[in-house]
Amino acid sequence: MAERLAVKKTYKLYVGGRFPRSESGRSYEVTDAKGRFLANAARASRKDARDAVVAARKAVPGWSGATAYNRGQVLYRVAEVMEGRHSQFADEVAAGEGLSRSKATAIVDEAIDRWVWYAGWADKIAQVVGSSNPVAGPYFDFSVPEPTGVVAVLAPQQSSLLGLVSVLAPVVVGGNVAVVLASAERPLPAITLSEVLATSDVPGGVVNILTGRLADTAPTLAAHMDVNAIDLAGAAGDAEHARELELAAADNLKRVVRAPVAEPDWTAEPGLDRIAAYLETKTVWHPVGI
Amino acid sequence: MTKFEYAPAPESRAIVDIKSSYGLFVNGEFVDPVDGSMFKSVNPATEEVLAEISSAGADDVDKAVQAARRAYERTWSKLSGRDRGKYLFRIARIIQERARELAVLESIDNGKPIRESRDVDIPLVAAHFFYYAGWADKLAWAGAGPDPRPHGVAAQVIPWNFPLLMLSWKIAPALAAGNTVVLKPAETTPLTALLFAEICQQADLPPGVVNIVTGAGDTGRALVEHPGVDKVAFTGSTEVGKQIARSVAGTAKKATLELGGKAANIVFDDAPIDQAVEGVVNGIFFNQGHVCCAGSRLLVQESVYDDVLARLKRRLGTLRVGDPLDKNTDIGAINSAEQLTRIRELSEVGEAEGAERWSPECELPERGFWFPPTVFTGVSQAHRIAREEIFGPVLSVLTFRTPAEAVEKANNTPFGLSAGVWTDKGSRILWMAQQLRAGVVWANTFNRFDPTSPFGGYKESGYGREGGRHGLLAYLKSEG
Numbered sequence: 001m002a003e004r005l006a007v008k009k010t011y012k013l014y015v016g017g018r019f020p021r022s023e024s025g026r027s028y029e030v031t032d033a034k035g036r037f038l039a040n041a042a043r044a045s046r047k048d049a050r051d052a053v054v055a056a057r058k059a060v061p062g063w064s065g066a067t068a069y070n071r072g073q074v075l076y077r078v079a080e081v082m083e084g085r086h087s088q089f090a091d092e093v094a095a096g097e098g099l100s101r102s103k104a105t106a107i108v109d110e111a112i113d114r115w116v117w118y119a120g121w122a123d124k125i126a127q128v129v130g131s132s133n134p135v136a137g138p139y140f141d142f143s144v145p146e147p148t149g150v151v152a153v154l155a156p157q158q159s160s161l162l163g164l165v166s167v168l169a170p171v172v173v174g175g176n177v178a179v180v181l182a183s184a185e186r187p188l189p190a191i192t193l194s195e196v197l198a199t200s201d202v203p204g205g206v207v208n209i210l211t212g213r214l215a216d217t218a219p220t221l222a223a224h225m226d227v228n229a230i231d232l233a234g235a236a237g238d239a240e241h242a243r244e245l246e247l248a249a250a251d252n253l254k255r256v257v258r259a260p261v262a263e264p265d266w267t268a269e270p271g272l273d274r275i276a277a278y279l280e281t282k283t284v285w286h287p288v289g290i
Numbered sequence: 291m292t293k294f295e296y297a298p299a300p301e302s303r304a305i306v307d308i309k310s311s312y313g314l315f316v317n318g319e320f321v322d323p324v325d326g327s328m329f330k331s332v333n334p335a336t337e338e339v340l341a342e343i344s345s346a347g348a349d350d351v352d353k354a355v356q357a358a359r360r361a362y363e364r365t366w367s368k369l370s371g372r373d374r375g376k377y378l379f380r381i382a383r384i385i386q387e388r389a390r391e392l393a394v395l396e397s398i399d400n401g402k403p404i405r406e407s408r409d410v411d412i413p414l415v416a417a418h419f420f421y422y423a424g425w426a427d428k429l430a431w432a433g434a435g436p437d438p439r440p441h442g443v444a445a446q447v448i449p450w451n452f453p454l455l456m457l458s459w460k461i462a463p464a465l466a467a468g469n470t471v472v473l474k475p476a477e478t479t480p481l482t483a484l485l486f487a488e489i490c491q492q493a494d495l496p497p498g499v500v501n502i503v504t505g506a507g508d509t510g511r512a513l514v515e516h517p518g519v520d521k522v523a524f525t526g527s528t529e530v531g532k533q534i535a536r537s538v539a540g541t542a543k544k545a546t547l548e549l550g551g552k553a554a555n556i557v558f559d560d561a562p563i564d565q566a567v568e569g570v571v572n573g574i575f576f577n578q579g580h581v582c583c584a585g586s587r588l589l590v591q592e593s594v595y596d597d598v599l600a601r602l603k604r605r606l607g608t609l610r611v612g613d614p615l616d617k618n619t620d621i622g623a624i625n626s627a628e629q630l631t632r633i634r635e636l637s638e639v640g641e642a643e644g645a646e647r648w649s650p651e652c653e654l655p656e657r658g659f660w661f662p663p664t665v666f667t668g669v670s671q672a673h674r675i676a677r678e679e680i681f682g683p684v685l686s687v688l689t690f691r692t693p694a695e696a697v698e699k700a701n702n703t704p705f706g707l708s709a710g711v712w713t714d715k716g717s718r719i720l721w722m723a724q725q726l727r728a729g730v731v732w733a734n735t736f737n738r739f740d741p742t743s744p745f746g747g748y749k750e751s752g753y754g755r756e757g758g759r760h761g762l763l764a765y766l767k768s769e770g
Contacts, residue, residue, distance in 0.1 A: 129433070133758055135740035136417065143744045143760065228749070243540025250535035252704070253528075253547065253750050271435070271768065281755050283744050284723045286733045 011041045011187070013048060013211065014194030016055030017204015023047050028212065030187060033098025041187050044210035049179065049217040052208040053224055056150045056177040059205030064147045064175040072122030074201045075173060079115040081200045082193070086112070089189055093161050096186035110267060111162040118169035118275075125174060125275055138288045145279035147175035148255055152221035154214065154234030154245075156263050160186035163266045164193065167233050170274035172206060179227070180209045181218060181234060187211040214241070222248040229255035229278050236263045296610070299617040301404045306395045308481065311342035314350055314504060315487035317357035318497025324349040329506070331480055334401035335614050335623040335658040343480050346503035351472070351512040354501040358443045358470040359518055361498025366470050367440065369496075371427035378423030378465060380493040385416040388489065392482055396454055397614040399481040401623030401659070402577055404615050414739055415458040418757075421741035422462035425762055429467065432759055435768035440468035441544060442520035444765065447510045449526045450476035450625050451580035451681075457483055459756045460523050461500060462741075467765035469521060470499045474513055477506040478626045511537075519543060521765065525582070527679075528705070528750050546754025546764045548582070548746055550679040551707030553728065554700035555585030555736060558693075559594045561712035565734065567601045570685070573710055573736040575609065575663050578621055579683040580629070582751075583708035585736055587669075587676060588687045589696055595689050599667065606663050607650040621683060624659040633661050633682035640666050640675035645686070671702055679705070693718065697725040706748030710736045729755070 011030075012019040021027075024045035030038045044052075063071070082089065086108055094104035126145050133141040151171045156163030160183045171178045182190030194209040210217060214234060222230055222245040230249050235242040242259035249256050257277050311328065313320035323344040331340045346354070366374070385392065392415070393408040402411070429438050444464045448456035453475055464471050475483035483502050490500050503509055507530075514522050515537050522545040524534050531549040538545050555573045557566045573585025590598045614622035624630040641647050645666040654660040661682055669676050669686040676686045690696040700709055709728040711719055719733045729747045732738060739745065744760035746752060754764045 131744075131759060133740065133743040135738070135743050137738070137740070139735065139738060141738075141740070141743050143758065148748075239540065246539035247536050250532050250539060253532060253535060253549075253752065255753055273768065280729065280748050281744050281746065281760055282723070282729060282731065282748075284731045284733065285735055285738050285743070286719065287735050 009039070011039050011191050011211070013042045013044055014191070014198065014207070014209040015048070015052045016058070016208065017198060019194070019198070022212070023051070030185070032095040038095060039188065041191070041211040044181075044212035044217050046217060046220040048210060049220040050224070052179040052210060053150060053221070053226055055205040056179050056208055057226055059177045059203055060149055062203055063172070063177055063206045066175070068123035068126065071173065071175065072119055075119035075122060075169070076116060077200045078196060078202060079112050079119060081196045082112045082115060085192060085196055088192055089161055092188040092192060096160050096188055097158070107162050111165045114162065114165050114270070115169055118173045121275060122173050125272070125279070128272070129276060129279065133283070140286045140288055141283065143281050143283045145174065146282050148278050148280050149176060149228035150226060151176045151178050151278050152224070152227045152230040153178050153180045154218055154230070154232055155180055155182050155190065156233050156236065156266065157183045157185065158263045159266045161189035161193070163233070163263070164190055166266050166270060167231050167274065168207065170270070171231070171278055174275050174279050176229070176278045177206045178208065179221060180207065181214065181221065182209055182211045183234070184213055218245055219248060222254070223251055225252045227254060229257075231257040232259035233257065235259040237261065296618045298613070300613060301394055301615045301617060303394055303398060303615060305391045306398065308341050308395070312344060312480070312484050312504070314344050314346050314354065315484065315500070315502040316350070316354045317501065318491065320487070323347060329477065331399060331478065333398050334625050335655070337657050340399060340481065343504045346505045346509045348512045351503055351509060351516055354472045354503050355443060355513070355516045355518040357498035358472050358501050361496055362442055362470040365496040366499050367468055371429060371468075374465060374468065375423045375426030377493055377495050378419050378426060378462060381489060381495070382416050382419035382423055384489045384492055385412070385419060389413070389416065392454060392485065394615065395485060396482050397622070400450065400453055400479050401614050401625050403619040403622045404617055405619065406577060411452055411455045414741070415454050418458040418462045418741040422466040422762070425463070426466040429766065432762050432766060434763055434766040438766040438768055440765060441767060442469060443518060444469045444471045444521040444523060445513045445516065445519040446471055446473040446523045447514065447526065448473065448475055450479040451577060451582070453479035454482040454486065456525050457486060459525070459761070463756070463761050464523070464765045465499065467762060469765055472501045472503060472513055474503050474505060474510050480504040514538075523764065524548070528752075531752055546756070547752035548754070548756060549750065549752035550705055551582045551584070551747065551751050552587060552677065552679055552703045552705045553583055553585045553708040553710065554587045554589050555710035556589045556696050556700060556712065556722070557591060557594065557598055558713035558718065559591040560714045562714065563594065563597060563601060566712040567598065567605055569710065569712060569734070569736040570602060571605055571609070574685045575621055575683050576737050578624055578661070580625060580681055581737065583730060583737065585708075585710050586680060586684070586686060588685055589690050589699055590687065591696075592689045592691050599687070602665065603648065603650070606665070609650070609652075609663055611652050611660065611662060612655060621663060624661050624682065627659055629681065630659040630661060633680055633684060636675055636678060636680045637664060637684055640669070640673060640686070643673045643675070645669045645673055645675060671699060677703065693722065697722065701727045704750040707751035708732065
């Protein structure tokens with residue numbers, strides 16, 4: 001009996017809760033670690049990046065205004081849906097990163113668990129980084145963290161799922177929205193994650209995922225005046241490119257998470273630095289009296 | 291209304307002893323600059339030359355950074371937190387002991403009323419050192435992990451509006467965290483920083499832990515760009531802040547930037563109007579409006595516009611502009627001829643763009659740099675006086691109808707440093723405080739500062755916080 005012919009997927013961008021192709025009409029070949037063809041992915045253009053920022057900005061009031069409890073629940077549900085796609089993620093991580101099936105499975109386990117870890121911070125981070133300030137006068141004075149707004153995320157190039165989760169979750173858990181540029185060579189887990197996000201309760205536009213070349217869209221995101229912060233993790237190891245992006249980011253004083261010299265070991269326990277990087281501290285004063 | 295006349299009540303300047311010239315404070319002693327160039331610091335109220343000040347060139351900056359590095363490696367990083375704290379407590383106490391001298395000197399060099407330097411600036415300076423002194427041996431509880439480390443050498447560049455207060459905001463947390471510093475005071479207000487250098491000597495602070503290099507923008511640039519610097523802290527204009535963000539790009543230097551603002555001070559119709567007017571006056575005319583967080587845009591609810599404007603104008607008629615050393619002075623001198631030119635130019639633009647200009651009748655001294663308290667009405671959001679930081683005693687008045695419109699207008703600026711809200715309704719205060727994109731929200735008050743209270747901006751007003759535990763974090767790193 002003949003083997004069944006598989007139905008192959010068209011890999012697209014994820015912008016504003018929808019799955020458009022690149023407006024440029026371009027795509028590029030994605031191969032596995034051994035160079036064998038896996039898929040054609042959309043090659044996002046500068047215009048796609050700008051569209052993604054517009055979609056992200058629209059999602060800011062709803063997501064940043066949601067209760068912390070609600071954000072925590074929504075993000076926890078993402079992990080639930082990821083669990084259902086466990087096998088698909090493991091296939092993609094194994095193929096893209098050239099890992100054995102068992103190693104890829106362990107990475108997917110860790111990625112889902114990390115998402116759960118971050119989701120739990122939604123309604124706790126304010127108590128850890130906020131404060132009541134004992135000022136010398138009759139005033140009630142407190143400081144609370146607030147999301148900075150739209151965050152551009154250059155996802156790690158090597159670790160296509162665990163690395164991605166480790167840079168994306170800390171953005172959205174604090175109430176920010178994200179425009180993610182997935183690993184250029186290994187974009188498939190990011191696209192699958194976008195399908196997870198679309199079928200969980202994350203509102204459209206809160207996470208937008210672009211695939212393509214770093215050089216095509218990263219400069220646009222770094223220079224964009226309606227982006228509040230940028231994570232340069234995906235430029236790790238390319239100091240000159242990272243410097244150019246940081247220079248562009250200075251135009252509107254984006255909060256910058258710098259590119260490391262080399263891609264770090266994402267299996268290490270994360271701290272709170274990445275959540276805190278996208279939080280502003282607001283201090284409120286009011287007189288006390290009768 | 292009868293305006294009471296006051297007899298002159300000048301604070302004696304006999305308490306200060308200004309030298310004819312000052313060197314740079316490097317490695318615990320005053321030294322002449324390598325190339326010997328000098329500039330003058332003038333009293334902005336009289337244009338009298340106060341002293342010759344050394345202009346630090348690249349070589350001088352290099353020596354200061356090297357001194358700070360040596361002090362960091364050999365002394366300061368080896369000292370226990372407890373001992374670092376003791377030095378800071380000593381400094382706090384000497385500042386309290388010499389408070390009047392510092393206040394008079396600040397008013398002479400800066401032009402601010404003695405009432406403010408004596409009652410606000412200098413007490414807050416002492417309080418900052420006292421507050422951070424206590425942190426020095428408690429860093430493990432600061433929230434940067436169990437074993438936080440200092441960055442190393444901090445380059446600090448401060449503005450002329452609160453010269454010694456900004457110095458304290460920079461130096462106290464840096465030293466508490468274990469960094470050593472090279473600080474550049476503003477070109478027009480170096481004198482209290484140089485007196486602070488003497489205070490460091492009196493406190494027996496180890497040489498090189500604090501270095502003061504005087505000069506203008508070139509000195510600041512040489513300091514910020516020096517490769518031996520690990521941390522940059524800057525307070526000043528957004529334009530220079532962006533240059534600094536570019537200059538540290540691609541380096542390992544961490545930067546905190548406290549930049550410009552264009553704060554909205556929002557008065558709702560249910561606000562206690564007299565209190566609100568006092569807050570509006572304090573918000574924009576405190577320190578001649580030379581305040582990055584000044585409430586320079588007054589947003590008044592339409593239904594109380596006439597009442598608020600009438601009371602505001604009446605109140606402004608009672609402000610006393612003049613000799614900064616007179617204890618009854620409310621508004622002192624503009625800090626420099628350059629700043630006066632900018633305030634004049636933007637005010638002329640305000641008129642040219644169609645806003646209506648008003649100032650109370652007030653006589654200004656003949657010599658010195660002066661600008662009367664000024665209110666613009668009929669201002670639209672597109673006017674430059676509603677968009678650009680004037681950094682002077684100039685208030686732009688706009689109106690709104692609904693809370694949503696107030697929020698929209700307040701947030702319609704690339705800045706996000708501070709905001710004020712005046713209303714009697716508690717739920718509205720908290721809602722407004724949530725909606726306003728600003729780092730500090732003063733509700734039914736304005737321009738309050740405290741060493742325990744984090745201060746700093748959203749958006750193009752910069753990043754990082756000064757004050758409180760948050761301010762300490764800017765000088766610590768969590769990894770070893």
